[in-house]
Amino acid sequence: MSAIPSPTPYTWRPLRYEDLPALHTLLLAVSGSEDRVDTLADMQGGFEDPWSDAAVDSIVAFAADGQMAAYGRCSLHPEPEREAVVHLDYEIHPAHWTPAVHDRLLDWLEARGRTRLEAAPAGLPHSIRTGVSDDKVAEIDLLECHGFTPIRYFFRMRRALHQPIAERPLPAGVRLQCYTPDDGETMRIVFNEAFKDHWGHEEVLREDWEKWFVGSDTFRSDLSLLAFAGDNAVGITFCTVNPDDNARSGRHECNIREVAVLRPWRKQGIASALISESLRLMRAAGLDYASLGVDTANPTSALGVYEKLGFVPVRRFVVYDKKVV
Numbered sequence: 001m002s003a004i005p006s007p008t009p010y011t012w013r014p015l016r017y018e019d020l021p022a023l024h025t026l027l028l029a030v031s032g033s034e035d036r037v038d039t040l041a042d043m044q045g046g047f048e049d050p051w052s053d054a055a056v057d058s059i060v061a062f063a064a065d066g067q068m069a070a071y072g073r074c075s076l077h078p079e080p081e082r083e084a085v086v087h088l089d090y091e092i093h094p095a096h097w098t099p100a101v102h103d104r105l106l107d108w109l110e111a112r113g114r115t116r117l118e119a120a121p122a123g124l125p126h127s128i129r130t131g132v133s134d135d136k137v138a139e140i141d142l143l144e145c146h147g148f149t150p151i152r153y154f155f156r157m158r159r160a161l162h163q164p165i166a167e168r169p170l171p172a173g174v175r176l177q178c179y180t181p182d183d184g185e186t187m188r189i190v191f192n193e194a195f196k197d198h199w200g201h202e203e204v205l206r207e208d209w210e211k212w213f214v215g216s217d218t219f220r221s222d223l224s225l226l227a228f229a230g231d232n233a234v235g236i237t238f239c240t241v242n243p244d245d246n247a248r249s250g251r252h253e254c255n256i257r258e259v260a261v262l263r264p265w266r267k268q269g270i271a272s273a274l275i276s277e278s279l280r281l282m283r284a285a286g287l288d289y290a291s292l293g294v295d296t297a298n299p300t301s302a303l304g305v306y307e308k309l310g311f312v313p314v315r316r317f318v319v320y321d322k323k324v325v
Contacts, residue, residue, distance in 0.1 A: 009063065009064050010061040010062060010063060010069055010070070010096075010101075011061065011062045012059060012060070012061050012062075013059070013060065013062075014054060014055050014056065014058050014059060014060070015054045015058035015059070015060045015071065015073065016054070017044070017047050017054075019060060019068065020040060020043050020044055020047065021040060022067075022068040023043065023060070023068060023071055024037070024038075024040045024043060025068070026068045026069075026070075026071055026091060026093050027071075027091060028248075029093050029094060029095075030091045030092070030093065030094060031248070033248060033249040033250070034156065034249070034314060034315050035133075035245075036242065036245055036255070037242075037244065037245060039217055039218060039242065039244060041217050042212075042216050042217060042218065045211060045215065045216075046211055046212060049075065050078045050205070050207060050208070051075035051076060051077060051078060051208075052073055052074060052075035052076070054073065056112070057073055057074050057075065057112060057116070058071075058072065058073040058074075059071070059072045059073075059105065059108050059109070059112075060072075061096075061101070061105075063096060067093065067095075067096075068093065069092065069093050069095075069096035069101070070090070070091070070092045070093065070096060070101055070105050071090060071091050071092075072088065072089065072090035072091075072105050072106075072108065072109045073088075073089050073090070073109075074086050074087065074088050074089075074109050074112050074113045074116060074128075075087050075089070076113075076116045076117070076120065077202045077203075078205075079203070079205070080120060080121065080124055080202065081124075081202075081203065082124065083124050083125040083126070083127065084117055084120035084121060084124045084125070084126045084127075085126075085127050085128070085129050085200070085202070086113035086114075086116050086117060086127070086128045086129070087129055087130065088106075088109045088110075088113065088128060088129065088130040089130070090105055090106070090109060090130070092105065099138070099142060102139065102142050103142060103146075106142070106143075106146055107146075110128060110146070110322075113128045113324075114128070114324060117324050125323070126323070126324040126325070127321050127322060127323050127324055128148075128321070128322045128324060129319060129320065129321045129322075130143070130148070130319075130320055131154075131317050131318065131319045131320070132317065132318055132320065133315060133316070133317055133318075134153075134316045134317065134318050135315075140318070140320075143320050144320075146322070147322050148320035148321060148322045149320065149321060149322070150318045150319070150320055150321075151319055151320070151321045152199060152200070152295065152296075152297065152318070152319040153295075153296045153297070153316060153317070153318055153319075154293055154294065154295055154296060154316070154317045154318075154319070155293065155294050155296055155303070155313040155314075155315070155316055155317075156291060156292075156293050156313070156314055156315040156316075156317070157291060157292055157293070157294060157306055157311035157312060157313050157314065158253075158289055158290065158291045158311060158312065158314050159279075159289070159290055159309065159310040159311045159312065160288065160289055160310075161279060161282055161283040161287060161288055161289060161290060162283075162288070163310055165276055165279045165280055165283070166276065166309075167276070168269055168272040168273040168275075168276045168277075169269060169273065170227070170269065170270065170273045171229075171265075171268045171269065171270065173229055173230065174227055174228065174229050174234070174265075174268075174270060174273075175227070175228050176225050176226070176227055176228075176273065176274065176277050177225065177226055177228065178221065178222060178224065178225060178281075179221040179222075179224040179225065179226060180221070181221075183226055183233075184209070184210070184214045185206070185209075186226065186233045187214075187224075187226060187233070187236050187238065188204060188206065188209040188213070189233075190226070190233045190234070190235065190236050190260055190262060191204060191209075191236060191238070191258060191260050192204055193262055194235070194236075194260035194261055194262050194263070195260060197263065197299055198295065198298065198299065199295060199297065199299075200319070213238065216240065218240040218241060218242045219238075219239075219240055220239045220240060220241050220254065222281065222285070223237075223239035223241075223254055223278055223281045223282055223285065224236070224237055224238050224239045224278070225237045225274050225277055225278055225281075227261070227265075227270050227273070227274055229265065234261060234262045234264075234265040234270065235259075235260060235261035235262065235265060235270045235271065235274055236258065236259070236260050236274070237256055237258070237259055237274045237275060237278045238256070238257050238258035238259075239254050239255065239256050239257065239278055239282075240254070240255050240257050241253070241254050241255070241287070242255070251288060251289050252286065252287045252288040252289065253287065253288065253289040253290065253291055254278075254282045254285075254287050254289070254290050254291070255290075255291050255292065256275065256278060256290060256291070256292040257292075257293075259271055259274065259275060259292065259302070261274075261300075266300055271300075271302070271305055272305060272308070272309060275305075275306075275309055276309065278290075279309075290311075291311075291314075292306065292311065293317075294306055
């Protein structure tokens with residue numbers, strides 16, 4: 001395990017399961033109305049993670065008054081195929097944010113990430129990666145000082161559901177249906193296959209799908225759809241609603257977390273039809289807004305599709321990367 005940083009007046013140690021309520025409080029403190037925070041139940045359900053062993057891959061700092069001041073955790077896909085990427089997730093409470101705390105936290109995470117990469121397949125590209133909202137100027141400056149460079153940009157987009165939702169015709173022989181419990185593995189297979197040609201995609205294993213996707217307490221099966229051509233699924237929408245986020249933002253919003261169409265079925269209006277039908281279901285369920293995220297360099301031209309459906313960018317995120325050789 002990497003050496004624990006020891007700047008006073010903080011106590012640094014690995015994250016424990018019993019720390020999760022304090023971590024949830026920290027995440028709420030750093031989050032604005034446009035940020036999403038996992039529910040405490042989801043955090044507890046996902047604490048044991050095949051990508052990341054909290055006992056050695058995490059670090060938290062507690063102030064003298066017992067408040068969690070900082071948190072960091074690194075993760076690596078247990079079976080990387082195209083590249084071995086250590087993902088860094090970290091936050092610092094606004095009352096404790098200083099360049100010194102940020103640098104110590106990032107130094108520890110990077111050192112631990114390098115240790116994880118030593119055991120990764122040698123024939124794959126190795127890197128350490130993290131994401132940040134483009135309005136966090138001080139954090140971006142420090143990341144760049146640590147040798148991280150921007151490599152990808154993402155938008156969060158939103159549309160109001162009171163706006164007209166156009167009918168989007170499906171190709172002949174294609175039909176839509178709402179998710180049922182029997183569709184979980186089918187949806188996972190479509191998701192992985194459709195995203196194979198997307199930047200940064202790492203296969204979602206069955207355990208992760210059942211825990212982080214259909215097992216999440218924010219998953220809305222009644223708003224999520226599959227497109228079928230005969231008996232074969234060719235596309236999906238995967239939708240979530242987080243009541244806690246909605247209470248903080250004051251918006252009754254559904255997030256279309258994933259939109260996926262298999263390559264042979266693209267450019268035929270299936271994605272637009274899936275999204276439009278999910279939007280109608282959201283409106284019927286009493287929701288007021290829909291949101292989604294998009295890679296601005298998506299190879300399927302998804303950004304243009306979403307704009308035609310009435311979505312507009314509301315926030316931009318930057319992925320920073322550091323190659324490890």
